[in-house]
Amino acid sequence: VRSGPPSATDARHGGSLVALRYEDGTLWALDQTELPWVERELALRSAGEVAEAIGRLAIRGAPLIGVAAAYGVALELGRDPGESTLDYAAGVLLASRPTAVNLRWAVERVRASALTVPVPAMAAAALAEAEAIHAEELAASDLMAEHGAGLLAGARRVMTHCNTGALAAPGRGTALSVIAELATRGTLEGVIATESRPLLQGARLTVYELARLGIPHELIVDSAAPGLLAGRAVDAVIVGCDRVAANGDVANKVGTYGLALAASAAGVPFVVVGPTSTIDAGCPRGAEIEIEERGADEVQRVRGTELTIRGTAVRNPAFDVTPAELISALVTERGIARPPRPDTIQALLS
Amino acid sequence: VRSGPPSATDARHGGSLVALRYEDGTLWALDQTELPWVERELALRSAGEVAEAIGRLAIRGAPLIGVAAAYGVALELGRDPGESTLDYAAGVLLASRPTAVNLRWAVERVRASALTVPVPAMAAAALAEAEAIHAEELAASDLMAEHGAGLLAGARRVMTHCNTGALAAPGRGTALSVIAELATRGTLEGVIATESRPLLQGARLTVYELARLGIPHELIVDSAAPGLLAGRAVDAVIVGCDRVAANGDVANKVGTYGLALAASAAGVPFVVVGPTSTIDAGCPRGAEIEIEERGADEVQRVRGTELTIRGTAVRNPAFDVTPAELISALVTERGIARPPRPDTIQALLS
Numbered sequence: 001v002r003s004g005p006p007s008a009t010d011a012r013h014g015g016s017l018v019a020l021r022y023e024d025g026t027l028w029a030l031d032q033t034e035l036p037w038v039e040r041e042l043a044l045r046s047a048g049e050v051a052e053a054i055g056r057l058a059i060r061g062a063p064l065i066g067v068a069a070a071y072g073v074a075l076e077l078g079r080d081p082g083e084s085t086l087d088y089a090a091g092v093l094l095a096s097r098p099t100a101v102n103l104r105w106a107v108e109r110v111r112a113s114a115l116t117v118p119v120p121a122m123a124a125a126a127l128a129e130a131e132a133i134h135a136e137e138l139a140a141s142d143l144m145a146e147h148g149a150g151l152l153a154g155a156r157r158v159m160t161h162c163n164t165g166a167l168a169a170p171g172r173g174t175a176l177s178v179i180a181e182l183a184t185r186g187t188l189e190g191v192i193a194t195e196s197r198p199l200l201q202g203a204r205l206t207v208y209e210l211a212r213l214g215i216p217h218e219l220i221v222d223s224a225a226p227g228l229l230a231g232r233a234v235d236a237v238i239v240g241c242d243r244v245a246a247n248g249d250v251a252n253k254v255g256t257y258g259l260a261l262a263a264s265a266a267g268v269p270f271v272v273v274g275p276t277s278t279i280d281a282g283c284p285r286g287a288e289i290e291i292e293e294r295g296a297d298e299v300q301r302v303r304g305t306e307l308t309i310r311g312t313a314v315r316n317p318a319f320d321v322t323p324a325e326l327i328s329a330l331v332t333e334r335g336i337a338r339p340p341r342p343d344t345i346q347a348l349l350s
Numbered sequence: 351v352r353s354g355p356p357s358a359t360d361a362r363h364g365g366s367l368v369a370l371r372y373e374d375g376t377l378w379a380l381d382q383t384e385l386p387w388v389e390r391e392l393a394l395r396s397a398g399e400v401a402e403a404i405g406r407l408a409i410r411g412a413p414l415i416g417v418a419a420a421y422g423v424a425l426e427l428g429r430d431p432g433e434s435t436l437d438y439a440a441g442v443l444l445a446s447r448p449t450a451v452n453l454r455w456a457v458e459r460v461r462a463s464a465l466t467v468p469v470p471a472m473a474a475a476a477l478a479e480a481e482a483i484h485a486e487e488l489a490a491s492d493l494m495a496e497h498g499a500g501l502l503a504g505a506r507r508v509m510t511h512c513n514t515g516a517l518a519a520p521g522r523g524t525a526l527s528v529i530a531e532l533a534t535r536g537t538l539e540g541v542i543a544t545e546s547r548p549l550l551q552g553a554r555l556t557v558y559e560l561a562r563l564g565i566p567h568e569l570i571v572d573s574a575a576p577g578l579l580a581g582r583a584v585d586a587v588i589v590g591c592d593r594v595a596a597n598g599d600v601a602n603k604v605g606t607y608g609l610a611l612a613a614s615a616a617g618v619p620f621v622v623v624g625p626t627s628t629i630d631a632g633c634p635r636g637a638e639i640e641i642e643e644r645g646a647d648e649v650q651r652v653r654g655t656e657l658t659i660r661g662t663a664v665r666n667p668a669f670d671v672t673p674a675e676l677i678s679a680l681v682t683e684r685g686i687a688r689p690p691r692p693d694t695i696q697a698l699l700s
Binding site for chain 2: 036194196203207208217224258261291300302303304307308309314315319321
């Protein structure tokens with residue numbers, strides 16, 4: 001892993017944020033652990049390097065993880081094409097994070113594509129498939145923005161959780177692409193962003209993106225959201241998703257379930273946005289989704305500063321599950337499941 | 351304000367934590383903004399110094415604020431007895447924080463007491479009243495512990511929010527006194543403590559107290575609580591309160607309402623503990639309670655470390671309101687309102 005020039009946001013990209021870009025055998029990834037203070041790109045050249053970047057959340061966001069993993073398989077085949085390399089690359093990437101289904105979906109797509117060609121052509125086939133996935137997710141972002149902005153045309157103030165923008169998915173992202181589109185249409189007055197402890201994807205990344213987009217915003221601690229929702233501080237809550245079960249239950253950043261409960265109690269629409277690559281048709285319900293438990297240090301410290309007595313025991317689930325009953329609509333690139341139920345989800349996939 | 355020797359936890363106090371103690375014209379207060387890293391006592395000698403300590407949360411917790419304010423009035427009268435001093439002291443103390451009703455209750459009690467005697471006797475009368483309030487709240491803590499532990503005899507694992515122990519109220523505190531009593535009775539297996547952003551009263555103070563008490567505990571980020579409750583990680587949620595309205599609605603540390611929603615959805619008992627001095631009989635419902643909005647810096651930084659882009663706009667409500675319908679029981683020193691409703695609350699006060 002080498003750090004590169006800060007080209008991720010330069011003129012070549014028209015000033016927009018590019019979290020991930022492939023160029024001549026190198027996957028350049030904006031290191032999201034250092035944002036917003038340092039804009040630095042990592043140069044990744046193997047499946048192991050990509051997996052490591054995903055594991056420590058330098059690359060994050062379910063769709064972006066999928067695209068990065070796809071390139072990771074292609075990079076590894078470029079070093080040493082063959083079925084055993086394919087198995088190794090898939091194994092190391094699938095082990096990097098357990099919850100986002102996009103990771104598995106993308107790796108399997110690239111693997112299947114590579115297996116249809118002779119060994120010398122594997123790397124090229126894998127790269128073509130990774131680039132196809134990348135392009136599809138980029139197009140999906142625009143479609144989600146359009147569908148979501150149509151659904152939420154009346155929303156003047158919205159609340160969002162974690163980061164779901166250009167740093168979480170190709171293009172303008174998922175939930176944040178809807179917010180950006182509402183802003184473009186001139187109807188949005190402001191955004192309330194949760195800080196999203198422990199890793200502060202809201203305070204660090206969403207605030208960074210909203211500031212770049214020129215969208216008025218206010219930051220809150222996560223636990224302030226229910227009281228603000230009860231006071232009708234916003235017209236809608238919009239979040240992303242890490243995995244959607246076949247019945248419409250959604251696994252997403254820890255805290256999403258509490259937001260959904262509070263939105264439901266306040267009668268505020270609760271909208272989930274994500275590409276269909278996030279839907280796990282083979283998973284019947286949210287209770288079957290594996291929830292990643294991350295290290296104690298994320299809770300004990302923030303940016304090196306201790307928050308509690310050293311050695312304090314911690315529980316640190318990275319996600320929680322929101323039951324479909326609490327979700328007003330699931331916005332995808334193929335349309336809206338409203339409300340998300342087995343039949344409306346199935347309709348999106350067929 | 352001078353810092354004193356770290357005597358608040360020394361042998362004179364039998365090893366237990368003493369957040370506040372009056373001695374010969376000085377109110378010694380453990381500076382809670384520096385715990386658990388620094389155990390330092392502040393020497394407070396005027397109403398202004400006490401108000402300043404309350405305002406910056408060096409002294410916090412509704413019952414402790416009340417006791418400190420009572421001493422604050424007495425200290426000021428000791429410097430210059432008279433009605434105008436009384437008005438000045440009451441004014442500066444009442445302005446220090448708006449939400450906890452104990453502050454007003456204690457100041458009014460001391461004021462009334464001072465007004466019954468000639469000017470030269472005012473300081474002594476005020477001090478006697480402050481000491482009476484202190485003693486009453488100390489006794490109340492033991493009674494709350496007993497009532498609460500009886501109510502929750504079957505609870506093996508509990509969750510708590512913010513800090514409600516010896517640092518929040520005289521004696522063993524409010525909700526944490528119940529937890530300590532359950533531990534003493536040998537039935538408690540462990541506590542899940544929320545970190546309680548922005549000021550981390552859970553991560554800094556509750557963890558500190560639980561460690562001192564030898565009670566097994568795990569720390570979580572605030573937004574992890576709803577998912578853990580849905581998974582039945584605990585048998586009960588126990589919290590304190592900053593003001594209870596006549597109908598049983600409760601204002602407490604921001605995030606309490608979200609915990610109550612999640613506990614209700616999971617069928618987990620949600621118990622509020624506080625002395626009757628926290629009940630505001632003149633306040634008909636929670637919607638009428640003034641919610642303090644604190645500074646942006648509390649959210650933007652933690653212990654000096656920046657968490658977001660400098661200058662980011664913030665909303666920082668210090669409290670929220672939990673409707674009585676979500677509360678299983680209100681435990682006070684005079685008994686239990688179960689559930690808290692206008693009639694059960696009134697019964698405690700008459």
